[in-house]
Amino acid sequence: MNQNFQHMYELCKNHMHSYVLVEMSDGSKVDGIITGLDDEYVYVAVPLGQGDEQHANAFPSDHQQRQFGFGYGYPGYGYPGYGYGYGFGRPRRFRRLILPLAALTALSVLPWY
Incomplete structure (x- = not known):
C-alpha cells in the first residue's frame, strides 16, 4: 500500500464526522462531512x-x-x-459524494460556522 494512500486513509479515519476540505489530485476541492470510509472510497456529505x-x-x-x-x-x-x-x-440539505481515496491529496479540518 502506498505511503500517501495510507496517510490519507488515517487522516480520514481520524476526522470521521468532521467538516473538512478535501483536495483531489486534479486540483478540485470539496467541502463536507466525512460520513464513511472503506479501503477504496471516502464518503462525504456535501451541503447543498x-x-x-x-x-x-x-x-x-x-x-x-x-x-x-x-x-x-x-x-x-x-x-x-x-x-x-x-x-x-x-x-x-446534503447530497452524498463518493470520492476515490487514491485521488485525495490533502485534507483540512474546517470550522462549523
Whole structure:
C-alpha cells in the first residue's frame, strides 16, 4: 500500500464526522462531512447550495406538489395536505459524494460556522 494512500486513509479515519476540505489530485476541492470510509472510497456529505435543493429530491415534481398542496385527484381539488403531495419529509440539505481515496491529496479540518 502506498505511503500517501495510507496517510490519507488515517487522516480520514481520524476526522470521521468532521467538516473538512478535501483536495483531489486534479486540483478540485470539496467541502463536507466525512460520513464513511472503506479501503477504496471516502464518503462525504456535501451541503447543498442555493437552488440545489430541488435537484436533490427523488421526484422532480415533488417540490411543486408540496408547495401548492395538491391532494387527491386533479390540481386544486381534493383535500390539501392529504394524498400524493404529503408525507415526503423535510427537504434535503446534503447530497452524498463518493470520492476515490487514491485521488485525495490533502485534507483540512474546517470550522462549523
